Amino acid sequence: MTIIAGCDVGSLTSKAVIMQQDKILAVEIIKSKAKPQESANLVLENALTKAGLKLPDVQFIVGTGYGRDHIPFVHKTMSEISCHARGAKWLVPSAKTIIDIGGQDCKVIKLDKTGNVSKFIANDKCASGTGRFLEVMARMMNISIQELGEVSEKSKQPIQFASMCTVWAQADVVKYLNSGFALEDIGAGINMAMANRVSMLVSAIGIETDICMTGGVSKNSGVFVSLERILGHKIKKARKLDPQLAGALGAALIANDQIKGRA
Amino acid sequence: MIVAGCDLGSQTVKVVIMDDMRLLAKTVIPATTQPEKVVEEALNLTLDQANLRMSDIQRFVATGYGQKQVSFATQTASEIVCHARGALWHLGSVRTIIDIGGQDAKAIKIDGQGKVLRYQYNDKCAAGTGRFLQIMADALEIQLDDMGKIAEKFTESITISNQCVVFAETEVVSLINDGKKVPDILNALHKALAARVASLVKGIGSIEQDVLMTGGVAKNRGVFHALEETLGVRIQQPEGMDPQINGAIGAALIAS
Amino acid sequence: MRPELSEYPFDWMLWRSLISASRLKHGSEKEYQSALRYIPYFKGVVNTIYNMGSPGQKFLKIIETYVERIVTAKENNRKVAMTTFCFSPALLHAMDIVPVSLEPMTVLGSVMWKRGCLDYMDFCTDIGFSETGCSSQRGSMGAYLARAASEIDFIVIDSAGVCDTNSNAFSFAATYLNKPFYGLNYPATLIDDQTKHYHRDDYRNMITFLETHTGKKLDIDRLREVLNQHAKQDALIHEIEELQMLVPNPMPVTYNFLIYAGRFFFSGVSLYTELLEEMLEIVKQNAKQGKSGLTGGQEKLRAFFIYIDHYSLDLKLWTLLDQRGISHLGNILSRGFSAKAPYIKYVQNHGYQIDTSTLDSMIDSITEINARMPMVRSIRGPYDLPHMWLEESAALAKLLKADCCVYNGTPGCRNTWSNVKLIANDLEKHGFPTHIMYGDAFDERVESWEITSTRLEEFFTIRGLL
Amino acid sequence: MIDIFLNAARTIEPNAVSEEKQHGKLVVGYTCSYLPAEILHAAHIIPMRLRGIETHSLEIADSYYGPFICTFPKCLLQLASQGSYHFLDGAIISTGCDGMRRLDECWRKAGSDYHGSLPSFFHYFDVPHKRESYAISWFIEEIRKLIQHLKTHFNVKITDDAIRQSIQLYNHGRRLMFELDSLRHTEQVRISGAHAFAVSVAGTILPRELFTEQLALFLNHVKNTNTIMGKNQKRLMVVGSVNDDLELIELIEQCGAIVVSEHLCFGIRNEDDLVNETGDPVAALADRYLSNSACPRMFGYFSERLNLVKEKIQKAHVHGVIMQNIRFCDLHGSENGLMEHALEALGIPCMRIEREYGSLTETGRIKMRIQAFLERIES
Ligand SMILES: Nc1ncnc2c1ncn2[C@@H]1O[C@H](COP(=O)(O)OP(=O)(O)O)[C@@H](O)[C@H]1O
């Protein structure tokens, strides 16, 4: 019985996936601690407990995410790009373009026929294309990050925001809030601003269908739908697993390859 | 004459009640998305403290981001003017005011009569605001109030350069990952913020003494000292008083 | 780019909207309503323009004609040149080449359409152009690069040595579209002999370039005609400028915009002369009655813009100024530098002369005109050299009796953003309260007009101006 | 042996320069590689390309420059105003890009606000953006103006013969640089990218005699060493805007690649061809410097630059190209965009990164991209 694991220590959340070959045994998402070691230990331990396993049972672990170089127990580290690519391909086998929006980063990855990364682009500019941006905005509006995603549906007239910079966009949000604009229009405007940013990355790399979205922000239905509208293409939903786990899943799959490669 | 001033900030709402030049009572509570309601709440709290009733207030001036939303205010005034007035009330010799709030930082230059000569807000994309510190405190899992104290224990000097709040946060995350110590990181953050604000102050011409620092961030000793060091001048704070309410005091003074 | 945008060519859409707009005042109510359907976001501007009186209608005609010439260039066998606003179009008109000046085209999109030229701007980024570049080119340039506009034949510009961002945008376009490219390059100095020689060589070389790519020789008679018109236009502008110095200023706030937009479109063409004549007439009448050009009639403040204006939907900047009783005294774009211009006539050698006696003298004249287009002249070389950006702004502010100065530009402008804090400090020293606007003249996503206008009004109040 | 180069590349005031200063040598800083350093050399002045490393805060620079400006000129201004360039006897500002040419006004203003921060010799040097014959004539004039200013200010002689000798010396250095570069093209590389880059940065800093002498020794050493670098490693090329920061190259190499070629401002690209050693030396300099279209400041010569890069990719057997530019650098920003499309179309993997200058770069995010890029090349 080959047990493998992937551990994605992100800036905001840490994720672990434990697999037995192609079968997922357990998954876990926790909020990242200040120290990556702690996050890694905790998230893996939780996942192992769920699976009824112990660390020595796991044969190969791949680490990824911002804290990847500081995870004590991994056998190999890979960048988030490769892991998300691998994970997304498993979740949506027809995927050619992957949009991964996490807490600190937004990446668009293109895959070739065999599922290898043929090109990628990451957001270097201002931070308005990141999950963190949404969190700051949600906090500004006194709603939860889940609610922020949902408000878009109710809005008839999303507000157009200064989408270039978090600090500045915030000033705008405050202003609109104080001027009595409807919460849903502001929220929808924020999701739209985000989608606009991301769509620029997507266009820069060139769209190829199918498109699939991973990372925490893919759970924000407002961004998801706005992005579909701007791109003019449907985005495939990952149904087999929470898309926020795609990085950890990819890491686990890469661990699996490693084991196979050895055998 | 009994008057009230209210500073409706991005993060906190400040209300003061004054009798002529005397401060009777003050309240600072977090801002919400319903500006009118919070102000009412803050005002009631302040009235209670001062043992007064709404009908005792003869004039009520509002300032800050949400100034226009307070329908029962008798007048509104710009933040810059209120901060200038408030500062002059604290310290007659003040010529330069540095105000760092949650949303923006401002440098204001005034003359002896309190007339605003020059002023400047933080540059776009600049991380020189209280919000920046708050996000960093979250990332480091420490309390906002403790930042200054913890930073004093720093041993190694490091540089945080990114100009964007969210990216600075990533930088902080990588510093933690590299095993840097929290006091050192905090010290670097304070220096970074101080540098941003210092350029603002320098941008409006030569620094004229006395310099007074106000706004919520003035409570952070780390930023305060870093700013003194960067500017090379002594900076004062409103004595025996919360620097956060300076704008509200200015508003009240305008009312009377 | 949104799929629906590549469906209709950008310039063609502009043209149709303009046609609908200029028909508005002539038709019945029913026609009026149906015409409005084509220009849902353009209503506000149309109203503003019609409120300008006859010059407004003339101006609509001018832009309609300009865009029409672009859209119909191919069927009329004319070559189309992509160019920049600081390039005097007079030569192109003399050579029967149709200019597409990107920045004014971006302005049109920005004031007329709700989303301005944002989608085209973003298209530029998609294909690899730097997102931080100047938005004034990026706007309409995107449409041409996406081939969602008329085809252009070659590119001629004059911003090398003046604005790298600008030159860079056009050389990017040339590479991307694989079109012939000619860039005039300016030395930092303006009036020494070496520079004059250089101007002449470079400009003549450009004429050869144009002749090669059009297959037509420069026509002396047409050139003379264009220059004569040009001289007439200059004289009219000077007269208006003199009147602008009156208190109250008899000129309506929007007229500056008409002056420079008209110049960028049709320098040397009679349509523009007619526009100026009509404007002068109105300004003169106001002056005679001692009336301010403001709608409210009362002039409370005189503001001098040291750079460009803010071109957001519906000409909001001008509306704000007009409502608050603030006279707009012009900006860098509305300045003229003919030797007889009110400011320049006291400055030796800085102005240009128009001499139509020989072909050579005419080419020299147009060369010098071009070397004194607003940016080419004012922001080349060190900004604080005698009679450059700083000194000229201070002198003009004084001449026009301004109460304050305002900077507005685009974040993409390395040129001015490198020096704007310096110039603000220096102008303050000259006694002019100076405000720096942080927004982007063409891209509201950088800072919303809400914030921009709040800050501007705050400046007027805090500094005790209003 | 490499130490002298590393020291020069890592500090704004290298030991070798301080020593010469103590012996009474003058030092004049300049901002752009289009300045013919030979002229300064011929005047017995040490020409030194100005650098912004060792900057930790921009609080002074930000009070002059606006927020939307490249951090390289800002760093220079910061260092200048805080007195870090106290050792300069002069500075020359060129019309490189807009941000850089505006350093002229900013520095002069800082000079009056921060006493002593403006060197007594301060020169604005105009460089044409094209190379028609009349542009070269203009450039010759500019060089002559510079010569004149140097002569009167420092009371030095600059003869044609002296310039000719300087040209020879510089050409000698260039030949050695070509040789070093070609050593990086072989399958078995004997020098790390970081070291090779240190040498080219040092070339703009060290007194030229010392530089050529040391480079000759170093070349011998490299040729005879047995340590082979970068076995089985991916061979990368780094292109784009200004970089004189060894750490960037080191970071790339730490991720498990070897940098075998660059096309950066500060790198070998500015030493690409020789100056004609006969005829009028000023004309020869003007001709050589303007004919170098390696920098996108020369508008309209993209295809030449593309060919240069393609040639280097072939020669050095490059597996992938990292294209970097400083935030707000329009010139290299869009150049990289064009180049990326052209090279990817030829099947050469490229990755663009936008960053802050030098020590202000935030390494965490860049490292992730480099690793992902290497994984992409490997897969
Ligand atoms: N249920 C949810 N609904 C909407 N957005 C969510 C939800 N959960 C997480 N997010 C978004 O996902 C982001 C975190 O994404 P994640 O991929 O975990 O980041 P990282 O890997 O960088 O830690 C948050 O900032 C938030 O914006």
Ligand SMILES: Nc1ncnc2c1ncn2[C@@H]1O[C@H](COP(=O)(O)OP(=O)(O)O)[C@@H](O)[C@H]1O
């Ligand atoms: N006790 C404290 N110690 C340190 N910093 C504080 C403290 N209280 C508030 N702050 C800082 O002050 C900021 C809020 O300042 P404030 O002037 O109230 O802003 P605003 O007027 O925009 O609401 C917070 O973002 C935080 O950074």
Ligand code: SF4
């Ligand atoms: S606004 Fe600035 S950047 Fe744009 S064209 Fe003009 S000078 Fe260049």
Ligand code: SF4
């Ligand atoms: S990048 Fe070009 S313009 Fe800038 S310094 Fe280098 S050579 Fe000069």
Ligand code: SF4
């Ligand atoms: S990196 Fe670009 S913007 Fe910065 S100095 Fe060099 S050429 Fe100019």
